[in-house]
Amino acid sequence: MTIFTNAGSNRKQCPQCHLVFIGDVQTCPCDGSVLAYTSLVSYDAEVVPGYRLEREVGSGGSAKVYKAVCLQTHEPVAVKILHEWHVDDLDQVEHFNKEAELTSRLSSRHTINVKDFGTLPDLRPYMVMDYIDGQPLSSFIENEPVSADWALPIFVQIAWGLAHCHALGIVHCDIKPSNILLSEQGDDRNVVKIVDFGIAKSVHDLNGTGSPEGETRGSPLYMSPEQCMGRVLDNRSDIYSLGCLMYEMLTGRPVFFAAEAVAVMKKHVYETPMPFFLSPNEGAAGLEKIVLKAISKKVGDRYQDISRLQIDLQRCLASMRSQQAVERRRRMQVVQPLYAVPAVSAVQAVPPAEAVRPIVA
Numbered sequence: 001m002t003i004f005t006n007a008g009s010n011r012k013q014c015p016q017c018h019l020v021f022i023g024d025v026q027t028c029p030c031d032g033s034v035l036a037y038t039s040l041v042s043y044d045a046e047v048v049p050g051y052r053l054e055r056e057v058g059s060g061g062s063a064k065v066y067k068a069v070c071l072q073t074h075e076p077v078a079v080k081i082l083h084e085w086h087v088d089d090l091d092q093v094e095h096f097n098k099e100a101e102l103t104s105r106l107s108s109r110h111t112i113n114v115k116d117f118g119t120l121p122d123l124r125p126y127m128v129m130d131y132i133d134g135q136p137l138s139s140f141i142e143n144e145p146v147s148a149d150w151a152l153p154i155f156v157q158i159a160w161g162l163a164h165c166h167a168l169g170i171v172h173c174d175i176k177p178s179n180i181l182l183s184e185q186g187d188d189r190n191v192v193k194i195v196d197f198g199i200a201k202s203v204h205d206l207n208g209t210g211s212p213e214g215e216t217r218g219s220p221l222y223m224s225p226e227q228c229m230g231r232v233l234d235n236r237s238d239i240y241s242l243g244c245l246m247y248e249m250l251t252g253r254p255v256f257f258a259a260e261a262v263a264v265m266k267k268h269v270y271e272t273p274m275p276f277f278l279s280p281n282e283g284a285a286g287l288e289k290i291v292l293k294a295i296s297k298k299v300g301d302r303y304q305d306i307s308r309l310q311i312d313l314q315r316c317l318a319s320m321r322s323q324q325a326v327e328r329r330r331r332m333q334v335v336q337p338l339y340a341v342p343a344v345s346a347v348q349a350v351p352p353a354e355a356v357r358p359i360v361a
Contacts, residue, residue, distance in 0.1 A: 110161030134183030145252035157192035243294025
């Protein structure tokens, strides 16, 4: 048995620890996992037709992401490539290709856009996306509430992005702070981009069936009750997840928390969220009601359409800005002082001699 990490043929890789072996070994000696054949390609040898890869910028459980340059337009792009040890996993390949196909439909300013996708000669699927030089929303809300003034424009943009997705029949299924990127575009700051459509669903695929019975995928802190129970999902599941995100940003804590993921999911199903109250100084009257309606347990009690939530958020934002404008005018208003009549000296008060005429009897 030989542990092999360079280029070669007839190689197998452990799906757990990712060590690569050559020879007749069938299972990993480290963890006992069954090895899968792989054609591992080193980073230096990575070639995606039409693009030059510059550097790796991220890696997750299913894929790596590289910053690259389009050879035709010379614009920066991001290239996502499925890990080589997933090539023989039909479910992983199918999910990757589904993500690429769904995301390629998007064209909103507030969603990631896939420009190209295909399959490399070694059978690894890839997709080419916008390269976003930004920060995840999660980096701004670490256990501290943010002001409604800062948060509301972000809520509105997320709703805009989801409205675009839902209009195209796409349910994101994983709205959470780390899947919201904030970037600068020209003079605009904190421009929202919704990313990672890895578990997104098409409503056409969900008709009458939803996710396979019992399948539960998502991020427990932000999953809707129906998602936690593996039931049929629709656009209102994304509305619940957005409500969880808004709640966490405004309070500095998640809607529900527990040490175990299953316990968090049970809370989403059975427990009532704690109400919260914003300071009147925030100027965002009614925002608490909007958030709590979005995270209603019963699907029928929530906003039934993301556009209704978007309208309420925009009204709340307009009201807040109007109140802020009134407050600014009040502070800038200058109270004119009452000018006193200047004092007149005794000398000035006496008329000049030539002006004094004697009274003649």
